[in-house]
Amino acid sequence: xxxxxxxxxxxxxxxxxxxxxxxxxxxxxxxxxxxxxxxxxxxxxxxxxxxxxxxxxxxxxxxxxxxxxxxxxxxxxxxxxxxxxxxxxxxxxxxxxxxxxxxxxxxxxxxxxxxxxxxxxxxxxxxxxxxxxxxxxxxxxxxxxxxxxxxxxxxxxxxxxxxxxxxxxxxxxxxxxxxxxxxxxxxxxxxxxxxxxxxxxxxxxxxxxxxxxxxxxxxxxxxxxxxxxxxxxxxxxxxxxxxxxxxxxxxxxxxxxxxxxxxxxxxxxxxxxxxxxxxxxxxxxxxxxxxxxxxxxxxxxxxxxxxxxxxxxxxxxxxx
Amino acid sequence: xxxxxxxxxxxxxxxxxxxxxxxxxxxxxxxxxxxxxxxxxxxxxxxxxxxxxxxxxxxxxxxxxxxxxxxxxxxxxxxxxxxxxxxxxxxxxxxxxxxxxxxxxxxxxxxxxxxxxxxxxxxxxxxxxxxxxxxxxxxxxxxxxxxxxxxxxxxxxxxxxxxxxxxxxxxxxxxxxxxxxxxxxxxxxxxxxxxxxxxxxxxxxxxxxxxxxxxxxxxxxxxxxxxxxxxxxxxxxxxxxxxxxxxxxxxxxxxxxxxxxxxxxxxxxxxxxxxxxxxxxxxxxxxx
Numbered sequence: 001x002x003x004x005x006x007x008x009x010x011x012x013x014x015x016x017x018x019x020x021x022x023x024x025x026x027x028x029x030x031x032x033x034x035x036x037x038x039x040x041x042x043x044x045x046x047x048x049x050x051x052x053x054x055x056x057x058x059x060x061x062x063x064x065x066x067x068x069x070x071x072x073x074x075x076x077x078x079x080x081x082x083x084x085x086x087x088x089x090x091x092x093x094x095x096x097x098x099x100x101x102x103x104x105x106x107x108x109x110x111x112x113x114x115x116x117x118x119x120x121x122x123x124x125x126x127x128x129x130x131x132x133x134x135x136x137x138x139x140x141x142x143x144x145x146x147x148x149x150x151x152x153x154x155x156x157x158x159x160x161x162x163x164x165x166x167x168x169x170x171x172x173x174x175x176x177x178x179x180x181x182x183x184x185x186x187x188x189x190x191x192x193x194x195x196x197x198x199x200x201x202x203x204x205x206x207x208x209x210x211x212x213x214x215x216x217x218x219x220x221x222x223x224x225x226x227x228x229x230x231x232x233x234x235x236x237x238x239x240x241x242x243x244x245x246x247x248x249x250x251x252x253x254x255x256x257x258x259x260x261x262x263x264x265x266x267x268x269x270x271x272x273x274x275x276x277x278x279x280x281x282x283x284x285x286x287x288x289x290x291x292x293x294x295x296x297x298x299x300x301x302x303x304x305x306x307x308x309x310x311x312x313x314x315x316x317x318x319x320x
Numbered sequence: 321x322x323x324x325x326x327x328x329x330x331x332x333x334x335x336x337x338x339x340x341x342x343x344x345x346x347x348x349x350x351x352x353x354x355x356x357x358x359x360x361x362x363x364x365x366x367x368x369x370x371x372x373x374x375x376x377x378x379x380x381x382x383x384x385x386x387x388x389x390x391x392x393x394x395x396x397x398x399x400x401x402x403x404x405x406x407x408x409x410x411x412x413x414x415x416x417x418x419x420x421x422x423x424x425x426x427x428x429x430x431x432x433x434x435x436x437x438x439x440x441x442x443x444x445x446x447x448x449x450x451x452x453x454x455x456x457x458x459x460x461x462x463x464x465x466x467x468x469x470x471x472x473x474x475x476x477x478x479x480x481x482x483x484x485x486x487x488x489x490x491x492x493x494x495x496x497x498x499x500x501x502x503x504x505x506x507x508x509x510x511x512x513x514x515x516x517x518x519x520x521x522x523x524x525x526x527x528x529x530x531x532x533x534x535x536x537x538x539x540x541x542x543x544x545x546x547x548x549x550x551x552x553x554x555x556x557x558x559x560x561x562x563x564x565x566x567x568x569x570x571x572x573x574x575x576x577x578x579x580x581x582x583x584x585x586x587x588x589x590x591x592x593x594x595x596x597x598x599x600x601x602x603x604x605x606x607x608x
Contacts, residue, residue: 064362096473138509142509144474175471177443177447178444181443207394207397211391212439214437214438219441237538237540238535244565244570277502
């Protein structure tokens, strides 16, 4: 894949193997034969695999560092507090996997069984999978280009022994590129309930989040709603509020009104959340009465309601 | 792999021939190139890139900024250059000048999008092609420093940028982190990337180090503290300094106030100036 010609029309296009830029490409004959345009057989295999997974939720955000992994982890913790709910958390941030640390699973290894890779369990009903479990040292960098990352995501969805799961939460890296396209594509036949989009209040972040929403529309991915993270900061000394990331354009609230998508809630910036993540503990358990916990709980409840109302049905919402 | 999605936007630049045209249509006139990297997103790569460029400009240098964050370009907004067009001249694309003195020039995919909400839904090969083009076809002219702002991670954009820029050494990397352990963890991986690709590390910058409550002046370490320095020590690379959180600066970036003018008044300015001084004086250290 290193030497893809600059004007590569894409293996699925009608021009595949026939364009001027295809001259001299080692894959020209393969592309021209139409083999590249056939759907990936993995999509069907993943559909089979996902029959035991009731709800699938993607956590997205255009911008990095807004709290996707923190939110994904706490969504998983929150849902798993009901011991009858089976929760799986999949981290597809291949180059920056932070879920193992946040879930307190650093240094854990994945085990292979007859039915595939076994997730690493935090509780009996909360399993986690991340590329972080496949690295031999915390310094290991995953220096991979797109196709290799896509292969890993395919394996995570197809080859992990998820078992009977009520909620599969997929934590993604920032952006609108390979990982996101692959996740949506591989799960296309298996039905995704929708995406939760995380943002911070300032315009620089909202600007990237609008791109992410645009992405969801392009790939026909339903949007469950938006979570505004790091909303206000409450000084631990004087208890007064300040805005570290000021919502100069009205924050997520105005954006959601403009774009007619639900705002699920706002989570205040509490330095203890970051500390709980660094220690690998659930903030919801560490500080059960804090305003941030209450905000998380109300958001989690709304997500559950959304999934309850949208029972999975057989459909290809990505058939184009 | 099936391509399910249409090719998306094209990057045909608006064509009017500009009157201003610097000579060499590549990086031949650029003296130093600094890649701003971080494994983690949202730690302030774009903010640090912008502020470093401003601090270098204050030190009398001519600076260019190349934004290779193709899916989330934030620099045009931070420098109030949103909506400006890239023109073409004989020697290539003319970068956008953000100040009247033309001491800071900027190139970003943000200038090539039809609408600011347009998503760049591209896979790796297409991103690589545009980055190569940014390196080979932009008429940067004479620059003391070219600051290259990158997206989070260690993937296509980073490899493409390092590959394309390598012939134009000296090439150094400035690694940005926030103090908390989760961020430091990702940045350790970024340092491994630097080692594997033979990039010299200029140093580590710790961003968002503390927040001073405007009501009671209590300084809270919102994202903990000290992680950047500890990481630099562990990895054996220089620690360049900590930059405090300054909501006024964020606000100035946000509201499109004259950030270039406001910048010297911020408490972050002395920190940034000292970092810029270290960048100016220090030869890049090789990662052991």
